[in-house]
Amino acid sequence: MGLFDIMGPVMIGPSSSHTAGAARLGRLVRQLTGGEIRKVTMYLHGSFATTYRGHGTDKALLAGILDMLPSDERLRDSFRLADEAGIQYTFIPTDLGEDYHPNTVKFVVETDTGVTHTVIGASIGGGQVLIREIDSLQVRFTGERPIIICQHEDHPGVIAGISTVLYEAHINIGNMNVDRDRGRESHTAQMYIEIDSLPDKGLEEKIRAIPGILNAMILLPVQE
Amino acid sequence: MKQMTAKECLDRAEAESLSLGELSLAIESENGGSMENSLDRLSSMLSVMEAEVENALTAPVLSVSGLTGGDGYLYEQYRQKGSSLLGQIPALATAYALSASETNAAMGRIVACPTAGSCGIVPACVLAVSRIRDISWEKVLEALACAGLVGMLIDEHASLAGAQGGCQAECGSAAAMAAAAVVEMLGGSPKAAFDAAAIAIKNQLGLVCDPVAGLVEIPCIKRNVGGVSIALSAADLALAGIESRIPFDDTVDAMNRVGRALPAALRETALGGLATTPTGKEMQKKVFGNG
Numbered sequence: 001m002g003l004f005d006i007m008g009p010v011m012i013g014p015s016s017s018h019t020a021g022a023a024r025l026g027r028l029v030r031q032l033t034g035g036e037i038r039k040v041t042m043y044l045h046g047s048f049a050t051t052y053r054g055h056g057t058d059k060a061l062l063a064g065i066l067d068m069l070p071s072d073e074r075l076r077d078s079f080r081l082a083d084e085a086g087i088q089y090t091f092i093p094t095d096l097g098e099d100y101h102p103n104t105v106k107f108v109v110e111t112d113t114g115v116t117h118t119v120i121g122a123s124i125g126g127g128q129v130l131i132r133e134i135d136s137l138q139v140r141f142t143g144e145r146p147i148i149i150c151q152h153e154d155h156p157g158v159i160a161g162i163s164t165v166l167y168e169a170h171i172n173i174g175n176m177n178v179d180r181d182r183g184r185e186s187h188t189a190q191m192y193i194e195i196d197s198l199p200d201k202g203l204e205e206k207i208r209a210i211p212g213i214l215n216a217m218i219l220l221p222v223q224e
Numbered sequence: 225m226k227q228m229t230a231k232e233c234l235d236r237a238e239a240e241s242l243s244l245g246e247l248s249l250a251i252e253s254e255n256g257g258s259m260e261n262s263l264d265r266l267s268s269m270l271s272v273m274e275a276e277v278e279n280a281l282t283a284p285v286l287s288v289s290g291l292t293g294g295d296g297y298l299y300e301q302y303r304q305k306g307s308s309l310l311g312q313i314p315a316l317a318t319a320y321a322l323s324a325s326e327t328n329a330a331m332g333r334i335v336a337c338p339t340a341g342s343c344g345i346v347p348a349c350v351l352a353v354s355r356i357r358d359i360s361w362e363k364v365l366e367a368l369a370c371a372g373l374v375g376m377l378i379d380e381h382a383s384l385a386g387a388q389g390g391c392q393a394e395c396g397s398a399a400a401m402a403a404a405a406v407v408e409m410l411g412g413s414p415k416a417a418f419d420a421a422a423i424a425i426k427n428q429l430g431l432v433c434d435p436v437a438g439l440v441e442i443p444c445i446k447r448n449v450g451g452v453s454i455a456l457s458a459a460d461l462a463l464a465g466i467e468s469r470i471p472f473d474d475t476v477d478a479m480n481r482v483g484r485a486l487p488a489a490l491r492e493t494a495l496g497g498l499a500t501t502p503t504g505k506e507m508q509k510k511v512f513g514n515g
Contacts, residue, residue, distance in 0.1 A: 003252045003376070006372045008335055019331070125387075
């Protein structure tokens with residue numbers, strides 16, 4: 001808790017959770033999915049499902065998808081701007097179940113290369129957001145600290161390889177989670193690691209080069 | 225970080241001859257933020273505040289839902305004619321609070337302080353006082369830091385969220401923050417600033433959060449005006465040397481307990497209070513259909 005948790009953010013009204021948080025969530029999803037977005041379907045859960053129109057939650061989510069910050073005055077015109085950019089968008093009120101925060105959105109995003117990503121995240125109050133799931137991998141990404149997401153062969157030594165690379169880069173691990181891909185014969189696992197400092201540009205390549213790592217992506221904090 | 229109390233802040237401010245704003249900036253830099261960066265951020269917030277408090281005064285600004293708007297413009301016309309019952313500072317602050325809150329409801333750019341729904345109170349009080357009493361930009365930034373410190377103390381010991389503590393947590397906290405900031409700008413002591421904040425909290429204890437249709441409009445916009453009146457009168461008492469008989473830390477404790485005792489229907493769920501009056505329900509239907 002610091003001064004700027006109380007003062008700010010600078011934002012487009014009317015609600016830090018239903019507008020500013022929604023815009024941050026949309027923008028995080030854009031960053032997570034990489035590439036240009038061609039089509040996005042947003043399933044709105046809980047309070048978002050019932051009050052999204054009055055709070056401009058729909059405009060804010062789409063503004064984030066268009067890479068706008070919560071303080072961008074063009075946020076109000078995001079529908080028109082998305083139309084102009086040729087991005088298809090749909091909002092569907094839904095019920096994701098009790099396990100989800102009342103202000104949760106499930107994004108199904110299709111990029112211009114035809115890849116589909118599913119991201120689930122919530123606006124948890126005061127403009128803060130939490131990404132819960134990326135393409136069925138459970139995460140806890142707030143957009144405040146960098147995270148590493150990777151897929152690896154499920155055998156000994158791979159995690160040690162990553163922690164060695166991080167140790168050599170003097171990067172501390174704040175939080176990590178490893179999950180085996182169950183129900184598949186793939187013998188792979190997924191992992192997310194929250195780190196305390198900004199990584200150098202080459203880190204992603206170094207992690208990818210570790211034997212047993214199949215894919216890795218570093219998500220940086222949202223710049224505002 | 226361990227939880228601070230106002231008493232500890234006061235002891236330190238007095239021992240080191242700091243204003244609460246200076247103390248707030250010192251604490252922020254001890255926790256890793258540089259002083260220069262903090263002042264830059266506050267300065268850019270102050271610029272946004274300057275715009276938001278005047279945005280809805282020169283022409284009517286309507287909310288996205290269509291339920292509210294135009295009141296800042298109406299009030300400013302009336303104020304300009306010299307009709308206001310209030311003195312120069314409270315009348316200007318009233319206009320400013322309406323403008324900021326209407327700008328928020330119209331999806332304009334505002335500074336949440338502490339929340340978007342209560343965004344009008346701190347800028348209205350701070351800017352009305354600073355303009356009429358000719359306070360420097362640097363002093364206003366310190367006053368905002370002072371407001372932030374008061375908000376932090378409330379957040380640590382009670383809540384700033386209407387969903388948890390009712391409107392006393394939002395407009396009540398904003399009024400306490402504004403009252404302390406005004407006292408600091410006008411040269412009152414750190415103790416007087418906390419006294420003003422305590423008086424402001426006492427005058428909004430128990431205020432419920434009952435937004436019509438769940439929107440940040442009715443009664444939020446006018447409660448920002450109420451918060452301004454309470455903040456300015458509380459600051460006035462403290463500047464006159466009047467103490468709060470109940471100290472700030474105790475008022476926050478009371479606020480916390482009162483907030484917990486509020487039924488959920490009166491904590492931002494739109495299931496009670498003004499939201500469920502016949503008129504409130506009618507408005508809900510108008511905006512969202514029968515949902």
